Amino acid sequence: MPLEIIPARAGTSVRLARGETLRVVDPQGGQVCDLVAYAWGDVTEWLSNGRSFDYGGKLYFSAGDILYSNRSRPMLTIVADDVGCHDFLYTACSAEMFRLQYGATGDHPNCLDNLSRALAHHGVAPHLVPTPFNIFMNSTMRSDGRLVIAPPRSRAGDAIQLRAEIDLAIALSACSALLANGGSAKPIAYEILEA
Amino acid sequence: MPLEIIPARAGTSVRLARGETLRVVDPQGGQVCDLVAYAWGDVTEWLSNGRSFDYGGKLYFSAGDILYSNRSRPMLTIVADDVGCHDFLYTACSAEMFRLQYGATGDHPNCLDNLSRALAHHGVAPHLVPTPFNIFMNSTMRSDGRLVIAPPRSRAGDAIQLRAEIDLAIALSACSALLANGGSAKPIAYEILEA
Numbered sequence A, B: 001m002p003l004e005i006i007p008a009r010a011g012t013s014v015r016l017a018r019g020e021t022l023r024v025v026d027p028q029g030g031q032v033c034d035l036v037a038y039a040w041g042d043v044t045e046w047l048s049n050g051r052s053f054d055y056g057g058k059l060y061f062s063a064g065d066i067l068y069s070n071r072s073r074p075m076l077t078i079v080a081d082d083v084g085c086h087d088f089l090y091t092a093c094s095a096e097m098f099r100l101q102y103g104a105t106g107d108h109p110n111c112l113d114n115l116s117r118a119l120a121h122h123g124v125a126p127h128l129v130p131t132p133f134n135i136f137m138n139s140t141m142r143s144d145g146r147l148v149i150a151p152p153r154s155r156a157g158d159a160i161q162l163r164a165e166i167d168l169a170i171a172l173s174a175c176s177a178l179l180a181n182g183g184s185a186k187p188i189a190y191e192i193l194e195a
Helices: A049-056 A095-102 A111-118 B049-056 B095-102 B111-118
Strands: A004-006 A011-016 A021-026 A033-039 A042-046 A066-068 A074-081 A133-135 A138-141 A147-150 A158-164 A168-174 A188-193 B004-006 B011-016 B021-026 B033-039 B042-046 B066-068 B074-081 B133-135 B138-141 B147-150 B158-164 B168-174 B188-193
Touching: A004 A011, A004 A168, A011 A111, A011 A188, A021 A033, A021 A074, A033 A074, A033 A111, A049 A066, A049 B095, A095 B049, A111 A168, A168 A188, B004 B011, B004 B168, B011 B111, B011 B188, B021 B033, B021 B074, B033 B074, B033 B111, B049 B066, B111 B168, B168 B188
Parallel strands: none
Antiparallel strands: A004 A188, A011 A168, A021 A158, A021 A188, A033 A042, A033 A133, A033 A168, A066 A074, A074 A158, A138 A147, B004 B188, B011 B168, B021 B158, B021 B188, B033 B042, B033 B133, B033 B168, B066 B074, B074 B158, B138 B147
């Protein structure tokens, strides 16, 4: 499969069969890609940050780490990672968030709508979207306990590879929140590598 | 309303009207109480740790802090807190978790079942239970990024008070996971204070 492009502020979905690897690329550098995953054919089993925190014993994940479902099954293993800086704490940006934090009026492109629309044919409504694995998002906790969002550390061409441990329905969204993306919304690229 | 007791390893649900305050008490000290909340009459709006992290700019919450829904509405305000040490990162303990982490065979009392059963009449299935606000749970992130669970800091009679900002369906569970509860599962008490 050739490299596919997700335009800035847009989303898409893919089927990732067990053993296949999803490679997500930051074409220009400094861009976040939200990722959610569900068991193929059963959206009641979803990628869970909380289970992953518990079994991993940490908040931040990179190569060699396993991401778990709400039913405690391994869903994705990070098999390669050029950046080593991703977030699993922040919810997908939403229309309400853009109103509250950016003063947006009316609708605004956002990851929550992108992710749920990309998987609407699987029955994923917005309230069924869990906290995404926010690839390349640079969140850190300061020593005083405050959370801080900084620009991604990813440079042009940097990538992460995630191998499916079960058959998955995955949605990806090129994030629109300027604060998380170094001031500009940019595209994301991806490809599926065969087992 | 008198103080109600939740027996060790059990759960319950309450209706908390806007303006009412839920007071959760640790009768013996050292016991965690998982709390989840939904908008009354609409379980598609739920208490969201990720939105609360984002709007609060931090991972740990105490008196004066607001806990938000997935739709970015204030749900609960912490109006008093004797302990100041609670967790919002760990998923509810589950039968699968007890098998994986404690070697349990078959079923084991767990917060995920307690919370979902307590709200089953509202349509809450286990996969609709988000990460609870884990009252009195003592999780900390070390400087090397590892998460560590320590015994609760709560002493006998310590309490937290949460005021409802909208009408809520709330479930509470006295946690069974020995690691989080200083080695023994104990009861929890609560009362509802009128507006």
